[in-house]
Amino acid sequence: MNYQDAYRKLEEFGQQHVLKYYEELNDEEKADLLRQIEETDFSIVKYLEHKGGESGEGHISPIGAMELSEVEKRRDEFTEIGLDAVRRGKVGAVLLAGGMGTRLGSEDPKCMYDIGITHPVFIMQRLVENLMEVVDAAGVFVPFFIMTSDKNHDKTVAFMKEKNYFGYDPSMVFFFKQEMAPATDYQGKVYMETKSRISTSPNGNGGWFQSMKRCGLIDKIHELGIEWLNTFAVDNVLQRIADPVFVGATIASGSACGAKTVRKAERDERVGVMCLKDGRPSIIEYYEMTPELLDAKNENGDPAYNFGVIMNYLFREKDLERIVDESLPVHIVEKKIACLDENGNPLSPGEPNGYKFEQLVLDMVQEMDSCLPVEVDRVREFAPIKNKTGVDSVESARVLCEKNGIVL
Ligand code: UTP
Numbered sequence: 001m002n003y004q005d006a007y008r009k010l011e012e013f014g015q016q017h018v019l020k021y022y023e024e025l026n027d028e029e030k031a032d033l034l035r036q037i038e039e040t041d042f043s044i045v046k047y048l049e050h051k052g053g054e055s056g057e058g059h060i061s062p063i064g065a066m067e068l069s070e071v072e073k074r075r076d077e078f079t080e081i082g083l084d085a086v087r088r089g090k091v092g093a094v095l096l097a098g099g100m101g102t103r104l105g106s107e108d109p110k111c112m113y114d115i116g117i118t119h120p121v122f123i124m125q126r127l128v129e130n131l132m133e134v135v136d137a138a139g140v141f142v143p144f145f146i147m148t149s150d151k152n153h154d155k156t157v158a159f160m161k162e163k164n165y166f167g168y169d170p171s172m173v174f175f176f177k178q179e180m181a182p183a184t185d186y187q188g189k190v191y192m193e194t195k196s197r198i199s200t201s202p203n204g205n206g207g208w209f210q211s212m213k214r215c216g217l218i219d220k221i222h223e224l225g226i227e228w229l230n231t232f233a234v235d236n237v238l239q240r241i242a243d244p245v246f247v248g249a250t251i252a253s254g255s256a257c258g259a260k261t262v263r264k265a266e267r268d269e270r271v272g273v274m275c276l277k278d279g280r281p282s283i284i285e286y287y288e289m290t291p292e293l294l295d296a297k298n299e300n301g302d303p304a305y306n307f308g309v310i311m312n313y314l315f316r317e318k319d320l321e322r323i324v325d326e327s328l329p330v331h332i333v334e335k336k337i338a339c340l341d342e343n344g345n346p347l348s349p350g351e352p353n354g355y356k357f358e359q360l361v362l363d364m365v366q367e368m369d370s371c372l373p374v375e376v377d378r379v380r381e382f383a384p385i386k387n388k389t390g391v392d393s394v395e396s397a398r399v400l401c402e403k404n405g406i407v408l
Helices: 003-012 027-039 042-050 068-073 075-087 123-138 153-162 208-214 217-224 244-253 291-295 317-323 394-403
Strands: 091-096 144-148 173-177 180-182 192-194 200-202 228-233 257-263 273-277 280-284 307-316 331-335 354-358 371-375
Touching: 003 027, 003 042, 042 180, 042 354, 068 075, 068 371, 075 091, 075 123, 075 244, 091 208, 123 244, 144 153, 144 208, 153 173, 173 208, 173 217, 180 354, 208 217, 228 244, 228 317, 244 257, 244 307, 244 371, 257 273, 273 307, 307 317, 307 371
Parallel strands: 091 144, 091 228, 144 173, 257 371
Antiparallel strands: 180 200, 228 307, 257 307, 273 280, 331 354
16 A cells, blocks of 8 residues: 555544655655554544444343253253264364453453462463363364464464474364554544554454454355354453353253353442343343342242353354354443553553553354353352452462362
């Protein structure tokens, strides 16, 4: 793309200021900036016009969940179905690790964080160890896809190589990069990180299947005969991955997807819960819950919206292909964004100063015709690490790991 084309593209979206410092740049920087302008989707900024209405309306009603008591009763049946699917290569695991992990505040990708006390125990190591339980039980390696972003790809790949994939079969590990989205000020003007770089951030965890498609991994999925994809977050160090019980329960239910859930610890716990929205499976965020929904009861007198998602989903692959080109809602999130001040000097704001644009994996659930929420024991399977200390932190995860006999 040449300067004129770049200018025209920016003009279309009212972002000509991106070229403000162009004349000060050297040739390499100029080429870099033009390439970035070519690759950036500025149209995403138009979602600011609808800010506040992203969650959309719709009639919310309860969805039936498979509770732990039923899972326990049918554990053997589900294990057999799930293990059979894993053994026949029908299940792939997809780690969504493209996030910035800003709350944890480490320079390195979150998966490289060491939660060990007496010896190193990296977050990625915990995830691979969990996955290895299934590999050992099934006697085959589960294809393991890892999504990264521009911001953490090289370090993540180098770390896995350096650690010898923590014992995983490297030929069954497939990295792919997600897309980036521009970040803007409150008026929707794209921020510049440097004079030759637009401020961008990973575009959320919802575009993972589109990114797999773009990277040619759907062919790999077909070649391997994968029918189910288990997507999961990087930060829950206790979660079971490609868990035969979860896979078996979802397959046995005939649902297009399954969602691991935990029973809410308290009425106001800040967790998105499973529900039906206009009759379709959906997730309602804690900040969208009205007092009526929070207090609603089911026929047993239990809270009607009681099962919170833990970002561990199983999707039927052919349904993902059906929806891959449909666009998901774009969420506008207020964040701190490194940028240039009006004099062109770098600025690291202490407070949020603009917006990032993200698509979320939870919105994919609504595109599915059916979803089975499956309850898991939160003490055994839910130790997310978002912060260093306090709620959902390295500290709280360490306590939970120890409760589960994991030596740190
Ligand atoms: P979070 O919502 O916790 O975001 O991601 P984050 O970026 O990791 O952390 P903060 O908010 O900056 O502290 C939940 C999961 O989704 C992945 C993360 O890597 C994590 O596994 N994710 C998030 C992506 O893969 N891509 C994204 O663009 C955002």
